[in-house]
Each structure stands twice: as structure tokens, then as C-alpha cells.
Amino acid sequence: MSETFDVDLFVIGGGSGGVRAARIAASHGARVMLAEEYRVGGTCVIRGCVPKKLMVYAGRFADEFEDAAGFGWRLERPRFDWAALKTARDAEVARLEGIYGRNLGAAGVTLVAERAVIEDPHTVRLVGSGTRVRARVILIAVGASPVREPLIPGAELAIDSNGVFELETQPERILVVGGGYIAVEFAGVFAALGSKTTLLHRGPSLLRGFDPEIAAALGEAYGQRMDLRLGCTVERLERDGGAIRATLSGGASLTVDGVLVATGRRPNVAGLGLEAVGITLDASGAIPVEPDSRTCVPSIYAVGDVTGRAALTPVAIREGHAFADTVFGGKPWCVDHRLIATAVFSTPEIGVIGHNEDVARGCYDAIDVYKASFRPMKATLSGRDERVIMKVIVERASDRVVGVHVMGPDAGEIIQAVGIAVTMGATKADFDRTIAVHPTLGEELVTLRTPFVVKHPAGVG
Template sequence: MPGFDYDLFVIGAGSGGVRASRIAAAHGARVAVAEEYRVGGTCVIRGCVPKKMLVYGAHFAEDLEDARRFGWDVGEPKFDWATLRDNVLADVDRLNCAYTDTLNNNKVEIILERATIAGPNAVRLASGQTVTAGKILIATGAWPIIPDVLGAEHGITSNEVFHLEELPRRVVIAGGGYIANEFAGILHQFGSHVTIVNRSDTILRGYDEQIRDRLLQISMTKGIEFRFNAPFEKIVKQEDGSLRIFLKGCEPIEADALLFATGRRPHTEGLGLENAGVAVNEKGAIVVGADNRTSCDSIYAVGDVTDRIQLTPVAIREGQAFADSVFGGTPRQVDYSCIPSAVFSHPPIAGVGMTEGEAREKIGEIAVYQSDFRPMKNVLAGRNERSLYKMICNAETGVVVGLHMIGPDAPEILQAAAIAVKAKLTKQAFDDTVALHPSMAEELVLMR
């Protein structure tokens, strides 16, 4: 694109931005990407990856306890938060370097400073320089929401939780979504007393009702407390540094830390979108079409900043589709149907397709199959915790329209099963498949 400094300028070096930059450069475009913090974005730096490492660390609490039933003398286990924290952050550093190397190897110019929109083909850098580009891609992701409540400054978000100097003895987690339930499981296993406070009466809205009810039951059995229909009134920091948290309709809660996990909003504030007439919706999300183009023909957006589906693999696919379409001569659009998702709670949840409620509303006549069982490991360990797998089918055709599960390794099992749902296979296809015994996954072909 002659006359411009770059063919493509990407704002944000997260999952979507990095993929779009790399693929566009591979197609021969002159590409620059600006990142105000670190290359890798939310997923790599302060999201999915470090969170999953903490999940792994948390599982050792019960695994070491169970080991005795399997004949192992493990002594008296002792957990050191600083060791895990520092090892996780060191691996984040490694990944930051790896993503940086990927961009460098693909001849993408990395600009480590904030960039904002100055016009349809212009970007202003924090240093004061303005550069031009034939196309601009916004991939700035989303940012944690902090409720507008007195004393909110005393809380932290998922951005800061990875850097805690020490683990809180008592922690309140605000929210009922996946971030709240994941960190509830993590911190509980590390020894913190956890209370989840939710302004509604439902956790994990959007997941199958039976599955989320099972998680609630298991979480309460483990000792995690819940306060429902309890909006915040104020947070007071006391002389000893602890917090006194006032809730509507509940007794105040004493805590050493408050973690806000009340959702994430598109990171568009102060981005200069008005300088190019880029439209946003009521939530501040950039409005795009199926080809990721905004209301300004030269500006595109991918990932969480569009608030379509806030999942890393979706952002990556959107970035790839954008680069292939605009610079590769191969028009592509992302298929948003049948996207699997997981909650790395304790135990984890995974699902794909319609929930039972959605299927009854959209299809009408459905058939529901399930397996409610106690995993073999739990039997020998003396744990009563049960897993639940559900399959929802179109009663007329037998096609599987939804698959949902809670139990050990549920996300690992669902990934393969999601292919069957995407391919519109029938319950009979599952029935005709020989079980892999003994495994938890075999319950997928044994459901009645």
C-alpha cells in the first residue's frame, strides 16, 4: 500500500493481534504492532496460562492427600506460595520472549508504547509520533470491571492476583462467572477461606443448569461459602489492614483480601475511536461485521474488544481470518456456532452446543441422556465427589446438539467430543463406538 508507513498497523499484541500480525506479514504486508505492556496479551500474561498453572498447583492439595490411600507416604505436605508464584511469573517471562521472537522472526516491527487512533489511516504513539497505515487493526482486548462502590479501591482484580505477596487467610470473591469460580477453587486449595459474593442467585450463567448446580454443591461441600443476592454497599479498610465488607441484606464479612471477578469490558476507553468514526455499542465494544470491519472502512477489530465471544481461540481465529481475507486473498469468516468452553474450577466444567434449557426452547422435542458416576480414583481415595455427563439430542433426528460435563479432566475429554457435536453426529454413533475401559471418557458412549 504505497503512500503509507505500513500496510497494517495493529494496536494490541495479544492473541488476536499477534496472530493477525504474523499472518499478514507472511502474506507480504509491512506490519507494525504496538503494545503498551507486554507481548502476549491477557491470555499469556495475566489470564488463561498463568491461571491454569495455578490450577495445576492447587490440584496437588487433594492429590497428595489421596496419595496415602494409594500407598504413598508423603509426610506432612507444606505449600509455599512464593515458590509457585515466582515460577509461574518466570514462565510468563519466557512466553513473553517467545511471542516477541515469533513477531521478530516474521519481520513484524514491535513498538512498545501505547497507540491510539488519530484518523482512518493514522495512529498516534505515546511518544508523540504519528504513523500511517493502509489498514488498522484494533486488538486491545478487555479489562476487569470494578464495581462503582465506596471503598472499591481496596480490592484487586485478576490482573493483580498473580502477584500477591502472600496468600490471604480470608478472601471474598465478587462475581459468579468463570473467573470467580476458578479462583475460588484455587485459593481454597491453597488454604484460604473463600466466600463468593454474587449480586444474583446464579453462578456460571449460560452453562447447563444441572452442571452448574453440581459445581455449587461440590464447592459448598469443600467449604467454599456463597452469598447470593448480595450487592455491595461499601468496603472499609480497618486499622490492622483487613477489610470489612458490607453487603445488602447480609451481615458484614471480615476478609484479608477482596477479589473483583465481576466481568470484563472491552478496552476501548481513550483509544481515539471518535477520530475515525468507529462505532461502539452500549457496552463500549467495537461494532464489527462478519469480516471484522468496523464502521470505518480502513479499520478492523478482533478479539475481546468486540465482545462477541471472549475466548482466546476465538480471537486467534478472528485474527487469522482478517489477515487471510485482507492480505492473503483468501476471504474467511469465523464460524461462531458450536464453540466449546471450559471452566477450570475444582472440579472443572466443560460444554459445547446447546444446554438442555436452550434446546427445549429452540428445538422443542429433545432427548436427554446422562451418566452420574463416581470416578474410580475417587472411590479408592474415599471421596464421595461425583461426576456428571449430559448429552442433549434432537429427539426426531438423534443428532447430538449439546454435550456438558463436570468432573476430573472434563475439558481434556470434551475437546475430542466437541468434534462429534460440530460434525452433527447422532447418539447412535456414540452408542456404536466401543468404550475405552476403564476410563471416565467411556461414559460418553455409555449414557442412557
């Protein structure tokens, strides 16, 4: 006697990966239910990529106003209104949330505004109502949330990256703790909007895992825009009247109006019921999955940040799509995580795809590195001192481009286009025979001719 189910697919989590999986599965004819306890759209739409990028745009107008003078514009001193930005940003987030919900409905997905937990390989319980739903397949797409580690005295006085979007007023002085994407981006935003900003990181450089030369250049640029303190930690936080006094390693102290801790994110697995079905987390607290996103339980899958594979919205979307096509569409495919283009919306901006120089040196017998460092054309009249840096890393034996790194204006837009070529396996010869678009920043990538030769560890080069 065949088992009956209430739905074919139950998705836990209404972020980018879960929403895409639900819609595609429904388009394949599956009966789909999705539970989201907070707001549809997930980290990216509600409290991440989208609202943060809007704040990045707001901050960059400060440079534009300043640079305009070099091009003959005479402006009155501009004034920034935090409340106006918050109102406009929040309205846009609400608009996008509505679109996500309507799209789910239009696809035939049943949306439930409750927390869901797993009771067995085919049963999900809705916590608010107590309703139990039987599903042929369960997809976990609950994402990740900020961590507050290490714990220090007074840690409750700090906010995390979610809390930034709740700030009703702009802090005049802010301490940002961390050295990854989120800390770097928010430090850049606050500094650009006029807050006296200190970015503090315990490591020797920002953006661990990025090309060391690019990371060092960003550190130099940030050192001119804010108070950058590397190799430093916060020992404790305490109230100082209406402000916060941070005691730092080495005994120094800093008085600020706000502290943002952005030292990492952790998968949202607490209380999800994984232990009931025998799913054991990996060392990072993520759910281990196979390339097709299947967990150790055949009827349960997971996509997005909760898997710890690559904490990027476009990756979650691709994983959700691949899952739905594979399980419900009869079109099996897996996401290739080996080449992922990404951007850091710092100012200056960074765009990356492929290996950094150190990793490439360890992967190949010999590589050639092509580099350019220059002031962008706009700076010739604006007088701005920041430079553009570009690196193209090539495996010598095959002439294949295995890494491209850009720091400068619109680096994210540049790397998106370059990512197509690198993903297709373009060679340096392919880059060389591409006619440049002049005058642009991106033309440098197809006009680099003389490599900086890098030898591999054994000395072959």
C-alpha cells in the first residue's frame, strides 16, 4: 500500500534558495508548501545584500559630490539625512518582499507564516498551530545568522549586521569589529556617510582568503578613509554615559556611540529537529550534503548557507533550482562550486573569480601573473588618490586564465562579465585577441601583455 503525503515538497525557509526551489518544483507539477517564520526574501532581500547595497550607493554619493568640483561643478555643501535613507530603503525592501510572496502564490505554492521543525523523515510540525504536514520530500533552506563570538564582557551593548537596519539614528562614532565581507562593507558605508569609523580586526589583513595584494591595497585605501586597526581585539565593552567605551587589546580604549560586531555567520539549525532524523552537523555547524544537495536522510535535502558550501545568494538560488529540476523535473544537474564570481561592495570595490595568486602557485607547476595598477581616468580631474588594481592569473602550460582580481570602481560589474569567459575556460590568448573598449577600466584586462613570472615552490617556472 503506497504512502500518501499532504504535499510533495515542504520547504523550510523563505530565502532566495528556498523560494527558487519552491517555484521551480511547483512549475514541474509538485504540490509545494513553504514555511517562513519571519519575512519572505531571507537574508539577501530583508537584511543583507539588497538593503546593504542601497546603503553603499548612498555612501558613494559623498565621493561623487566631492569629485564633481574637479569637473567644474559648484555645489552647496551636501547634507545627509539618515532617516530619509532608512525610510526609502525599508520601503524598497517591503516592496520586494511583496513581490516574493506574490510570485510564490502565482506559482501555486502554499505559504505558511510559521516556524517549522522536522519530526521524522517525512513529517514537519508547524510550531504556532501545531499542525503536522506529511511531505514526500523536505528541503531545508533556513540560511545563517550572525554570530557574536568571542563572548566578551558587555557584548550585549553591540549590534550585529541585522541590527544595522534597525538603527533609527546614525551613530556619530562607530566601532566595526571584523575583517570579512560584512564588516568591510558596513565600515565603508558608515565612513562614507560621515560617521567617524574605526574598523578593528584581529588578523594581519582584511578579507582572509582573497588575493593578498588586493587585500593589502584595500587596507591601504581604508586606512585613508577611516581608523583601521589590524592585529587588535576588543577585550570588553561598557557604558560611558550615553556612549560605549571599548577596551582594546594592549590596554587602549575607544569611546564610540555604537559597536557593530560582524565576525561571521552560523547556519540556523538550532531547534530544527535534525537530531530526530539523525542528521549530524559538520565541524562548522553546517548540514553536510551530497553534490545534489541530499543529506544523509534520502527524503531530506538542504541548500544555501545552511550547507556551508558557499554563503552567497546566487549560489543558493542555483542550488535550489538544481534541486527542483533534479527531484521533480526529471532533469538532473548539480551546481559547480569550483568557479564562483563574487564582489565585495567596499569603496573601492572588489571583484574576484578563480584562484588568488598564492593558491594558484600551489595548484599548478607554473603560472604567469599579469598586473596593472593605475589611477582611473576620472581621477585625473577629480584629484582622488585611490588606485585601480587588476590581476590576471594564467596557468602557463594550458594558457588558461585561472583567476581574475579587480579592485576599483564597478569591479563587481566588470567581474560578472569576465566570469563568463573564465567559466568557459578562456585562455590568455582569448583575452589578448579581444578588442578593447576604450576608454574604460575593463580594457586593461585585455591589454596586459608582460607577465610578472611566478615560480612554483619547486622552482620550475
